[in-house]
Amino acid sequence: MATATAALTLLAAWGGAPSATAAPAPKTANTPTAAGTCAVLAPGASAVAEKAVAAACEQIGVWYTWGGGHGPQPGPTYGQVDPSDPDSAHDPERLGFDCSGLVRYAYARAAGDPLTGNAHHQFHSPHVQQRFTAAQATGPLLPGDLLAWGSGSIHHIAIYLGAGKMVEARESGTRITVSDVRLDGDYAGAVRIAPPTAAPGTFSTWGTDVWTHREPSTTSPRVHKFPGPTTVRIECQKHAEPVTAEGYTNDAWSYLPEYGAWITNIYIKGAAWLDGVRTCP
Template sequence: MSGVLLRLVCSAAVAAGTALAPMPAAAAPDPPAASERGAAGLLTELQRLYREAERATEAYNATEERLERQRALAERLQAALARTRNSLHDSRSAAGRLARQQYQNRSDLSPYLRLLLARDAQGVLDQGQVIGRLARQRARAVGRLTGEAQKATELARRARKALDTQRALTERSRKQRDQVRERLREVEELIASLSPEEVAAVEKLERAEADAEQQRLVTSGALPVPGTAPAPTAAGAQAVSYAVRQVGKPYQWGAEGPGTYDCSGLTSQAWEAAGTPVPRTSQEQWARLERIPLKRLRPGDLVVYFPDATHVALYVGDGKVVQAPRPGARIKVSPVAGPGPVLGAVRPDPAGKPLRHYQPPELPGRAMAGPDAGRAQAPAASATSLR
């Protein structure tokens, strides 16, 4: 998920507090202060839960991608099987006609005797050539019939196997969907248990951690110096433009637009719109695209986060990325370090040539402002809205 985790907490905590009837004073202990529960511990727990939810989300996305390919394979096999069965029917009809012709032209005399007894020997020889052609036609028909029967049997076997795999993937997808929802319910329960003081302490700590990591990247020279980074390629510029146009749209796990996105749904669709398809999930984007040093980042490159590559954002230049953070949040522009610990960067179009003249798209007025997590909905509510 993303870095600034807890701006949605205020409304959730207040809502939870107002929804509960006050207990008698003697029976209701005061909630522990933030210092007692430990802001660092709470932040670690929330980050863990969000990362587990994102890990489950990306696993779900990978299964859905495989399921889509499997459905297409099953459809192709079924179409090929239907064509082969039609051809097999035609071959059987042709073989039947040849068999009837052979039966109708059958004679008890051998070809040698017919030649000796015939008044027109040349006519018999011509007839023999015709019979020879018919024999060759029969042989080809039998061979075609046998081959198509074998092909139909093999296609039927492959089609059954493809459907079995599709059913297994469908069941796996259902289980992974339930796992994501369960993780998000755990997040919601923890958020509802926080006091306003804990919310403020955890939010302050998380913001400080993100600012410190961004500063470390800048001072270490790990990021391009503003104004010196290479321009994007034409495709990279299109991907940036697409991603920036999505700013303000809600995060929804498993979504690929056009109204909602998850993190890898945004990056994959941005590059799809640029005419350069990339893998659907953040793990596959990290595994299959060319890796580059952060210092060589150019707009359009993808920045991947966390050791298991469970989050991804699209670099827009000047040390910033556009990202779909997590349930309850909206797509926004953040510092590179905002989403979390940076794992590395990948380039979807390594062979592309940078543009000679590039004008970055204008960011929406409040692209970096406001909470990283929305106040209008709780995480579990967004979880139940997925298809």
């Protein structure tokens, strides 16, 4: 369940793995770009969301780098080569962010570090307060909302500014910029992040390349892989198939409603049977 042999798959899932960290290079918020001005462009956002927008806008002009921003602490890191993208050849030499690394950094500056993980994890975070479908377009969105793209698995995420604009780390060979929101293709919708309060049933995972399953059994179909530690919401837990991994044996499994999947409690930080979590029917 947690092996090093899936390294290439892990890189693809993350858009790169973390490397050396460095302090962010401050830039001037509201820096004009070819696509427009980076700032909060509409009223109504929470103070946390406005701080996240400001933090992302400070990074205008910083390199996109595949895997950038996923170090132990939020901030730019050197990237990795994406085997499927020739434009990423120089990413190991570039200090910057990938799309989810930028989102993580922005919300870490505003509210701790609530959005670890890749774009898919961020879109399904237990810190999501409200969801918006692709059909709703930008009408109900506020600055700081996260726009996402992907069919099935989310592969890109950006921060809404208002007025049909967003700030994003888009792809290798480009720099963080303001763009027009793209509602075509595989646009999946948007989410609003809640203020920094502890969501009920929120726990942290640990380990690398940890798979969730459709049923509480390792022989049931795999659903989603956590390349590294992330925050999840647990709805309930139950005793099911005993699992031995990482030197532990446990028959407790937890249900993750955002993923529609089960994870062995071995990879959830806490007691073998989690305190304060109800038993599944």
